[in-house]
Amino acid sequence: MTTDTTAAARSASASRAPSAVDHPLSMAEVAAVIARDIPAGAFVNLGIGRPTxxxxxxxxxxxxxxxxxxxxxxxxxxxEGARIDPDLTNAGKVPVTELPGAAYFHHADSFAMMRGGHLDVCVLGAYQVSERGDLANWHTGEPGDIPAVGGAMDLAIGAKDVYVMMTLFTKSGAPKLVRQCTYPLTGIGCVSRVYTEVATFDLLPQGVHVRETYGITLDELRSRLDVELH
Amino acid sequence: MSRAAVLESTDEAVAGIEDGSTVLVGGFGLAGMPFDLIDALIRQGAKDLTIVSNNAGNGDVGLAALLAAGRVRKVVCSFPRQVDSYVFDALYREGKIELEVVPQGNLAERMRAAGAGIGAFYCPTAVGTPLAEGKEVRTIDGRDYLLEYPIKGDYALISAYRSDPMGNLVYRKTARNFGPVMATAATTTVVQVDEVVPLGGLDPEAVVTPSIYVDRVVPVETRHYTVQGAR
Known part of the structure; x- marks a missing residue:
């Protein structure tokens, strides 16, 4: 990462951000992009919802x-069907199956392996992510919304790498990769990479690095986000 | 701790639970939920209960039925809001029930601490979040941690797969969840099991909860519910 932050240098650096495809991705395609980046043999937790x-x-x-x-x-x-076993569900309470080599353990062990840094990757959804890797994904903070955190805060600080999978903009067009989260935080400085339908970002100590774009130019990305892109 | 009693009825199993007790209730959603013990607790009539459980009831059965019966003053849980938590949601919105939200791993570890005689511990979960409010922060080797206190129950009501007459327990698949931790963290641990096998019928190498943590065991007819999809 260069320390030269002149506009020209940024622009040169920007032009090198690979454009993987020429159209915005579907969330299924985003899932495929994330899967491609997960190393062989990794221990991985996929959050409830889209990351599943x-x-x-x-x-x-x-x-x-x-x-x-x-x-x-x-x-x-x-x-599915006859394989449904009420004693075997995922974190979303959906019936799942076990693979050869599976292991069961109680909740304190499950979160100890998470908190203890033994999980390689965790992928979570998000309402917002800040440029410093703060994560907001558990509570809208709106009156009448019942707070429910589940394992989100433990996962956020537990895995070696925390990836976020989200749309880059809300339905009304507001960016979700922001300077500072306005939603209640789940964890601070915990997200290392953000996958969206138009770009993938690495959140580095030096700032936000655009890893790939999908059907959007860097100039357009810059105009729609309030964070500095490297 | 004296040896566990194997009882014939769930009514005997929940005898003595007093008004105002803190009751740890096993289960993750409906997997591992001790339905029969909760039904017995509803018949028993104890009220003003504080319930510690991962969720705050699903559908109309188990914990949701206890809530609907008006016996619960406060729920300590990680994830109350689900697609089928309408009983809790209504009570909460009417201000008829207190809620303390605890991150899931902290819920488990705080009960583990209670069962293991740990006075308190420092944990990195929730640092910098609204759930850190009022908690002591300690920096250790450059990382911030929050001081977390144990959660102890007067009673634990859990479900296991098999017991032997001593009260040694094995569980089944992800229905294990909070059971082994809650068993250690309550003054009186009550377990419903699908089957009590003869002494020697459990492989000692495979016992998950040793009998020392178990006070009352009651065999019940296997009963399962499946609810698809929390959010």
Missing amino acids: RIADHLPEELGVVLHTENGMLGMGPKA
Whole structure:
């Protein structure tokens, strides 16, 4: 990472950000992009909701082991029909299956392996992420919204790498990668990478680095975000 | 701790739970939820209870039924709001129930601490968040931690797969969840099991909860519910 921050240098650096495809990605395609970046043999937790879909793009030969915080390593795909077992669910309480080599453990062990830095990657959804890697994904803070944190705060500070999978803009067009989160925080300085439908960002100590773009120019990204992009 | 009693009825199993007790209730959603013990607790009638559990009830069964019966003053949990938590949601919005939200790992570890005789511990979870309010912060080796206190129960109501007559327990798949931790953290631990096997019928190497943590065991007819999809 260069320390030269002149506009010209930024521009030169910007032009090198690879443009992977010429159209914005569907969330299924975002899931595939994330899956591509997960190292072989990694222990991975996929958060409730969209990140769950990443599992569909992890080939068996990659040997990725999925952790679910309700007490299992080696989680298999969603259970259907006769394979549904009420004693075997994922963190979203959806019936799942077990793979050969699976292991069960109680909740304190499950969160100890998370908090203790044994998980390689965790992928979470988010309302907002700040340029310094602060995460807001548990509570809108609006009156009448019942707060529910689940394992989000433990996951945010636990895994070696915390990736966020989200749309870059709200339905009304407001950016979700921001200078400072306005939603209640889940964790501080914990997110290392953000995957969205138009770009993937690395959150580095030096600032936000655009890793890839999908159907958007860097100038357009800059005009729609209030964070400095490197 | 005297040896566990294997009882014939769930009514005997929940006898003595007083008004105002703190009751740890096992289960993650409906997996591992001690439905029969909760039904017995509803018949028993104890009220003003503080319930510690991961969720705040699903559908109309188990914990949700206890809430609907008006027996619960306060819920300490990590994730009350789910697609099927309408019983809790209504009570909460009417101001009829207190809620303390605790991060899931802290909920487990605070009970583990209670069961293990730990006075308090420093934990990095929730640093810098609204759930850190009022908690002591300590910097250790350059990282910030929050001081967390144990959560102890007067009673634990949990579900396990099999017991032997001593009260040694094994669980089944992800229905294990909070059971082994809650078993250690309560003055009186009550367990409903699918089956009590003869002495020697459990492999000692595979016992998950040793009998020393268990006070009352009651076999029940296996009963399962599946609710698809929390959010």
